[in-house]
Amino acid sequence: MLWLLCLCALPTRAIGQEPADTAKPLTFGVLPMGGPSESLESWRPMLDDMSHALQRPIRSVSVSTYEGLAQALAEQRIDYAFVSGRLALQAVTHDGMTVLAQLTRGDGTRGYYSVLVVDRDSPIHNVDDIFGKPGHWRYARGEALSVSGYLVPETQLFASRKLDSDTFFANVTVDNHQNNALAVVNGEADLATNNTADLERFAKHFPEQYARLRVVWKSSLIPHAVIIARTDLPTELRERIAQFLTNYAKGRNAAQELAKLQLIHDISGFRPAGNDVLIAFADIDYTLEQRRAISAQWVNDDAMKARLQKIEATHEQLVRQLKSNRPQNFAHLDDRP
Structure with a gap:
């Protein structure tokens, strides 16, 4: 690549x-x-x-x-x-x-939020307007490793409805938050993922374009x-x-x-x-994998059950591994370079 x-x-x-x-x-x-x-x-x-x-x-x-x-x-x-x-x-x-x-x-916030943004004049006013028209809208999202740009919206909005965003929309483009927001403003996308922290940055660099955006969905808190x-x-x-x-x-x-x-x-x-501190992100992966497994096509119930058990076991092992490394105390170090 x-x-x-x-x-x-x-x-x-x-x-x-x-x-x-x-x-x-x-x-x-x-x-x-x-x-x-x-x-x-x-x-x-x-x-x-x-x-x-x-x-x-x-x-x-x-x-x-x-x-x-x-x-x-x-x-x-x-x-x-x-x-x-x-x-x-x-x-x-x-x-x-x-x-x-x-x-x-x-x-003082402990995290930020994933959001979906549209043009201020868009006919999309809420998520029902999005899901009411399969194959109609143009979607701009982040990369697969982007928490707010892909993983959280995919988990909280699409997988929970047994949908895949890459097949639900008429067109899907993948880019960074800034370019995706500009795509909405320029009429190249109907909606895009972003997050509250990056939108603040976008507002400082592109105030006129930011004024054209409207948030139609906000996620739970992301660390x-x-x-x-x-x-x-x-x-x-x-x-x-x-x-x-x-x-x-x-x-x-x-x-x-x-x-x-x-x-x-x-x-x-x-x-x-x-x-x-990464357990929250392991939980996101776990939820997404679990919901995808439930919505997949299986030869029988036993095959699906075996897949779900494997997902559960892998998640539990990962959480134990992450818990074994907690914040360290650096008080024993002096302030000398």
């Missing part, structure tokens, strides 16, 4: 001045928000501070798709990354990653994105990264650091977190 990769080396002290074990740059992966270059520019000020605190060069990598970031994680080209919960779940269970911290927002790191990084290094994140915008330079965080996505900071 072709995907766009942007790489940016952040300024630090000269590599020749570093000890051999700290000379190698760390690579930070960025969840796509807007364009890849935009994401890199937003994260650069905070990563400069982290590079100084760790006394280690940090490169940042942003991609144009969730699948591109997932591929980079799988190929171990990224040391730590900012990712959505579903992408984190895949990285933790298959790619040797672990959760270090979870973002917090200035409004915020997380920072993950490779488990084969030295334990002390992972702890120092986590300590930096969870202390950032909370000390004597809080005001300046908070301003840098808010360049990213109205982030107010990070809280300690472990793999157990």
Whole structure:
């Protein structure tokens, strides 16, 4: 699959001045928000501070798709990354990653919501208008790894009705939240998935287009994105990264650091977190798989029952695995770089 990769080396002290074990740059992966270059520019000020605190060069990598970031994680080209919960779940269970911290927002919310948006003049006013016309509307959604752009709407709206969005609509296109919102405004799609956090960002960048959008459905709460790191990084290094994140915008330079965080996505900071924060996303996968199994065609009831039992057992095993890694306490570390 072709995907766009942007790489940016952040300024630090000269590599020749570093000890051999700290000379190698760390690579930070960025969840796509807007364009890849935009994401890199937003994260650069905070990563400069982290590079100084760790006394280690940090490169940042942003991609144009969730699948591109997932591929980079799988190929171990990224040391730590900012990712959505579903992408984190895949990285933790298959790619040797672990959760270090979870973002917090200035409004104090513990998460965000998936939404469906339409043009303000659309004849669609609620979900009944959508499901009342099979094969009629044009749908713009996120990638399969996007929690708010695909997984949550698919689970809460379509699978619960024994439907598949990819076959229900007259046309389905897959893109990022920004482009999907623009597709609705430009008349290229009748409805699109998005989320409350990205819509706030969209309103700042495209105020006139945002004014043309109307929300017709909102999901249950989705936990915020997380920072993950490779488990084969030295334990002390992972702890120092986590300590930096969870202390950032909370000390004597809080005001300046908070301003840098808010360049990213109205982030107010990070809280300690472990793999157990991903249980909510494991539950989403479980619900979607269960509902798809129930609505599938089976040769007999025993075959369906066996499939449901396997889904249940796999989910229970995954939850136990995630619970075994809870937030760590970094109090034993001092504040020295």
